[in-house]
Amino acid sequence: MKKEHSLWFPANLLAPIGVFLQEKLKKLEKRKKDVEDDDPFKDVGRLNDNASPDTDAAEQFGHARASAIEKELQAKIKQTKKALSRLKHGKYTICEDCGKMIDTDRLVAYPEATKCVKCEAKREA
Numbered sequence: 001m002k003k004e005h006s007l008w009f010p011a012n013l014l015a016p017i018g019v020f021l022q023e024k025l026k027k028l029e030k031r032k033k034d035v036e037d038d039d040p041f042k043d044v045g046r047l048n049d050n051a052s053p054d055t056d057a058a059e060q061f062g063h064a065r066a067s068a069i070e071k072e073l074q075a076k077i078k079q080t081k082k083a084l085s086r087l088k089h090g091k092y093t094i095c096e097d098c099g100k101m102i103d104t105d106r107l108v109a110y111p112e113a114t115k116c117v118k119c120e121a122k123r124e125a
């Protein structure tokens, strides 16, 4: 038997999704702050000491790594905020590109989704 999909997320399902996304956003922002604190370049005192070239290299690497993680977290924060805003404006479950319904299975697996599978695949192609 074919699985039935409801055309709209019922309000009693949207509320917990909103809470979930808010919680997720809080965690992402905390993690981003932790990574920023770990970034050796954020430690101003370090810039003035006479570190050996080895230490410099380690700090360069630490900074590059922290920057990469920060960038990734920032992208996730942006996506989560976008999903929350769409939820607030009653556009959650609607693909921001083609305006069609996003598959509910996809939203269950990836609640931050703002595009349907087809549009997401197009973007990544």
Ligand SMILES: [Zn+2]
Pocket (backbone or CB within 6 Å): 095, 096, 097, 098, 099, 100, 115, 116, 117, 118, 119, 120
């Ligand atoms: Zn789409």
